[in-house]
C-alpha cells in the first residue's frame with residue numbers, strides 16, 4: 001500500500017498495553033492514569049485489524065507498549081500473528097525485565113527478532129533512570145535470547161548529563177556479543193518534551209574519535225530508519241536512529257495501532273483514527289477503510305525540531321514507542 005507521498009507502507013507497530021513495570025524518566029516517570037481494560041483492544045480484535053492490514057499489504061508487525069510482556073498472553077498473540085497468512089515478520093520491543101522467563105515461548109512462537117531497551121550498564125544509574133533495580137534481569141534476558149539463537153538489538157536513549165557517557169559501555173555489547181546496539185535520539189513526546197536531546201551527530205563525533213576505522217554497514221538490519229556502521233573487531237553493528245535531527249521521513253514505512261484501537265499516521269502529531277468501534281462491530285470493510293484513511297493521512301514529515309509543531313500530547317507509553 002502506498003501513501004500520498006509514494007512511500008510503501010508495509011509495517012505496523014502495535015501497542016498491546018499502556019501498562020509498564022518500569023518508570024523510565026523520559027517515558028513514564030510517575031504513574032499516569034491508566035486506561036480501563038475494557039477500552040483496550042482484546043487480542044482477537046488486534047488480530048482482526050491485522051488481518052485487514054495484511055490484505056492491504058502490511059506484512060511486518062512490531063509488538064510494543066507500554067511493556068508488552070506485562071500483558072498476559074502476549075506470546076500467544078505473537079504466535080497467532082506469526083501463523084496468519086501473509087505475515088512475513090513479527091518482532092517485539094521490550095524492556096527485558098520479564099523477557100528471560102518467556103524466551104522459550106517466544107522462540108516457539110517464531111518471533112523474528114527482539115529489541116531490548118537499555119540505557120546504561122551501571123546498576124545504580126539503571127535504577128535512577130528506570131526506577132527499578134533490575135539491570136541483572138535485563139542482562140540475563142540478553143544472554144538467554146542470544147543463547148536461544150534469537151536476533152537481538154539493544155535500543156538506547158542517551159540523556160545529556162545523565163547517561164551520555166554510557167555510550168561506550170553500551171556499544172561494547174556489540175563488540176563482545178553478536179547483537180546490534182542502536183542509539184535513538186530523545187523525541188519531544190510526552191515526558192521527553194522540553195528535555196534536551198543528545199544528538200547522534202555529537203555521538204558520532206565521539207565514536208569516530210574512539211573508533212577511527214568505523215565504516216558504513218550497507219546490510220539491511222530491520223524495518224526502521226536506523227543507519228548502521230561496522231567497527232573492526234566487533235561482532236555486531238552500531239545503529240543510529242536520528243529521530244529528531246535525521247530527515248528519514250522520506251523512507252517512512254509505518255503506521256501505529258495504539259492499545260485503545262487508534263491508528264496513528266505519525267508520532268509527531270495528535271491525529272488518530274479509531275478502529276475500535278468498527279472492529280467491535282465486526283465491520284471488516286470499515287476497518288479496512290479506516291486503515292486506508294490512516295495511511296492516506298500520513299504527513300510528508302515530522303517537525304520534532306520545532307517544539308510548537310509537535311501536537312501529540314499523549315505520553316510515549318500511551319502511544320506505543
Ligand code: SAM
Pocket residue numbers: 020026027064065066067068093094095115116117118155156157184185186187188189190191192193243316317320321
Ligand atoms: N517498554 C518497551 C521498551 O522499553 O522497549 C516498549 C515501549 S518503549 C515506549 C519503546 C522505546 O521507546 C524504548 O526503547 C524507549 O527508550 C523509547 N522511548 C520512550 N520515550 C521516548 C522518547 N521520548 N524519545 C525517544 N525514544 C523514547
Ligand code: SF4
Pocket residue numbers: 020021022023024027028065066067095117317
Ligand atoms: Fe516502560 Fe518502555 Fe516507557 Fe521505560 S521506555 S517506561 S520500559 S514503556
